[in-house]
Amino acid sequence: MRHQLETAENPASLRRIAIDTVSRVEGHGKVTILLDERNQVHQVRLHIVEFRGFERFIQGRPYWEVPVTVQRLCGICPVSHHLAASKALDQVVGATQLTPTALKIRRLMHYGQILQSHALHFFYLASPDLLFGFDSDLSRRNIVGIAAAEPQTAKRGVLLRKFGQEVIRVTAGKRVHGTGAIPGGVNKAVTPEERALLLADIYRIVGWSRDAVHLIKQLHAQNPSLYNSFGVCRSNTMSLVGTGGELDFYHGSLRARDANGGILFDGVDYCDYSQHIQEEVKPWSYMKFPFLVAFGKRNGWYKVGPLARVQNCDHIPTPLAEIERREFVDYCGGLPTHAPLAYHWARMIEMLHAAETIKDLLHDDDIVGQDLLRSGVRATAGIGVIEAPRGTLIHHYRVDEDDLVTMCNLIVSTTHNNQAMNEAIRQVASRYLQGRELTEGLLNHIEVAIRCFDPCLSCATHALGQMPLALELVDAEGRLVHALARNGDGSFACAAD
Amino acid sequence: MSASFTIDGKAVPFAEGQTIIQAALAAGVYIPHLCHHPEFKPHGSCKLCTVRISGRQSASCTTLAQAGMAVESDTPALNDERRTLTQMLFVEGNHFCPSCEKSGNCKLQATAYDLGMMTAHFDHFFPSRPVDASHPDVLLDFNRCILCSLCVRASRDVDGKNAFALSGRGIKTHLIVNAKSGRLADTDVTLQDKAVRVCPVGVFLRKDRGFNVPIGRRVFDLKPVSAYVDATAALAKE
Structure with missing residues (x-):
């Protein structure tokens, strides 16, 4: 179990990525990954911005x-x-x-x-x-x-x-x-x-x-x-x-x-x-x-x-x-x-x-x-x-x-599968991300792990592989190092400082 | 030979004292309507039955038929206005068709489909209208009221109970239960009342059934409202 990757030890030194949209669970997922100065993974989270009501x-x-x-x-x-x-x-x-x-x-x-x-x-x-x-x-x-x-x-x-x-x-x-x-x-x-x-x-x-x-x-x-x-x-x-x-x-x-x-x-x-x-x-x-x-x-x-x-x-x-x-x-x-x-x-x-x-x-x-x-x-x-x-x-x-x-x-x-999905992507991130620059292929590794569970963030995985997903690399100073976002139409957007 | 007039060029016979919509429906000519009911006196509130007569618009439910008049009804301009009126009815109340058991048996929904209404167009009011579930057999869902007053008229004129009324003025007009407490349980309304059975939308719901008619067998699953000679009669059988 990889609970240690749920919350970084020094989150105060890291920039918090805020979720500022409210939408239904289908189709909206967000993964955040926090790294230290050596690009070691400290925190991985799958966020599901779920409005059920x-x-x-x-x-x-x-x-x-x-x-x-x-x-x-x-x-x-x-x-x-x-x-x-x-x-x-x-x-x-x-x-x-x-x-x-x-x-x-x-x-x-x-x-x-x-x-x-x-x-x-x-x-x-x-x-x-x-x-x-x-x-x-x-x-x-x-x-x-x-x-x-x-x-x-x-x-x-x-x-x-x-x-x-x-x-x-x-x-x-x-x-x-x-x-x-x-x-x-x-x-x-x-x-x-x-x-x-x-x-x-x-x-x-x-x-x-x-x-x-x-x-x-x-x-x-x-x-x-x-x-x-x-x-x-x-x-x-x-x-x-x-x-x-x-x-x-x-x-x-x-x-x-x-x-x-x-x-x-x-x-x-x-x-x-x-x-x-x-x-x-x-x-x-x-x-x-x-x-x-x-x-x-x-x-x-x-x-x-x-x-x-x-x-x-x-x-x-x-x-x-x-x-x-x-x-x-x-x-x-x-x-x-x-x-x-x-x-x-x-x-x-x-x-x-x-x-x-x-x-x-x-x-x-x-x-x-x-x-x-x-x-x-x-x-x-x-x-x-x-x-x-x-x-x-x-x-x-x-x-x-x-x-x-x-x-x-x-x-x-x-x-029910919330923790399991988080643990799965932590395992995948630890294995495939360390010291590497994010690529679409990496993003898909994270997505593949999530998709195994067929989650009903669903339209996510139920949108022909085009689920809106944001992957962000933040260094120990809280700076956004690299970001890769898949939009709802399947297009990609990259950002890096 | 009886007197006649025309609707969109088709000859429609009428008897003395008949309104345009009464003669039209008797002849199998559909004119969209919501507050009109063949068993009740004209009311003229929904305005969906508005037609054009010699260049002037008039509610066909309150206008007497006259020999030789040329009535326009099924025209793009009139149907545009009817669609707008229907959209306004949708946004003034809370009409959530997907979870309404009257879906498929609702004249408002059927009329909207028939007029090609694809969106509500206007901003929704989302009024707060708590349901009245106090009665053991009947639930009142005020969210769906379109102020046709058919229940008011039926309770007063047929049931002899005067159990309902429209209160407020203008945009604040709303249906109330005519009891000191305002609760349906404190009236003598019963399931057999005409008022309970005459609602063209989903305000009056029987508590002993819910979604008991499967999709495919509801009145307007079978054919659109405009294809019924008497949709009111078809709904009354449900």
Whole structure:
């Protein structure tokens, strides 16, 4: 762990880089690096200038608006927020058990979203780095370059994502920001025609997903020293697991492991999340730093997301993905890997699992049922937890007797990974930056480390490799030595004294 | 043969005492409108139904049809003015369509789409209008009120309860609940009241349902407001 690089010993002698913009988390990241007179790294920080505000402006609104409103947090994985909120409000309307059809439609929606989001990240955003190299020609290090060099790979990426979006459209009414899940169930049945439409393509989707796992596996095999060591940050991990310890993105209980894979807690009802997770506020970041209460702020931080999930579960309940999980575990030698680049491998295993699960759900006759809603004894609070594409997502609401929301707390996936992302870029900066002048290639090394986590600073990594990012080199006197900024349009600007 | 007049060159028959918009809608000719409702007396407040008659502009909901009159309605100039009026309605209230359950069933939204409104254009007022959630069955979201007064008229003229009123003057005009406490819970309004069901936007929300109509099956998902012979009747079925 590299906590010593979080804050320089003599920050007073260094110029403070102020964040003077307020924008949404998507698309705005800033890395600052402080160096001494010998160009030794003293401080590395990933700043996410996060304005969310949803916790506040959802207050005073009727609870049934919440699943539709909060999904506007994100345009990439709105289904996660839509479903986490719906799960929380199921408790408020007393729907302790959904109808089989409603539950399966929600699962279908969610696994469609996992599929599209993972495909988007791997093919559109990450693959240019992985296939061309971190220092490769900038002009082709993008999805267009992939389309030119690897047309089949690019086409499959587009069609995989399109299929996931179609699953969402069928279940939620729209590809982005639908209204399918409502407190107590869903508002839309899947028609036989819609089922047939998706079934026509699902076997091809499963096959392509399996090929994607093989592709990332090959990349690991070609350069194991890079893939196994780049940005490694050992930490605890946490995720939901199903009742049998299986990988489950929609529901389960919380399980956490230490860096060696030992169980820290297991079977924790996610409604008790606040007893196990707290968030630390650091003065230099707008994003909080969650930690496991029992292990304190310094040692309790953890990773979430694909790498955590695939290693946290006991098995994956679909055959092809389970085979790949076992191979992944064997590759890591039976101990958890903490290499950020392994996130991509785990992510593709999850995409394969999502495709297989969609296939199984489409073959289940409950999916075209008409019994969609349940209700029961009203409650005044609800907590919904789901495994979003990027990791564990927690929604917590309180509702008054007039049906208005009085409290909302959201802990989103990227927040869980805040410390891990900071540690990863500190490791990368220590290894690649020392004594060197900043270059675009270096900037991309930092970005590659961040991108592994697929953070929802997101549009960041969801802007075709053009996330606005500022990298600044400040000497011990606080002078700006060198700065490199990537603008929102992908152009670069350099500054040096 | 009944008397007739023309709207944009099309002959429209009318009966004695009918307004231009009444005759137009009866003939299947759409004139944009928000405060007009076929079951209520003319109100003439939203002005979206303004048409041009012999070089003069007039609200078609308050102007009686006359034989031989030549009415212009679907013209670029009039639609520009209607779009501006609609934009003003959007900025005067808080109309957040993405999270409004009336989205797809809202006449204001449908009219904006139909008029090709792409932005609000004007600075938003962002008024502070707390919701009234005191009633067990009905929630009032004043943020969306466009002052059409249909609820006022319905409660007074149909329900016989006089539960609502417009208060204030000019730009400060706003909908109030006609109770000493100002709370809907302290009225005898019920879900069955016409006032609750007549709102063309999203002020009156039933508490026992929310987003229960899936995208694709909402009234204006099926066709634009101008394609309905009687959009009011279609909305009433929801």
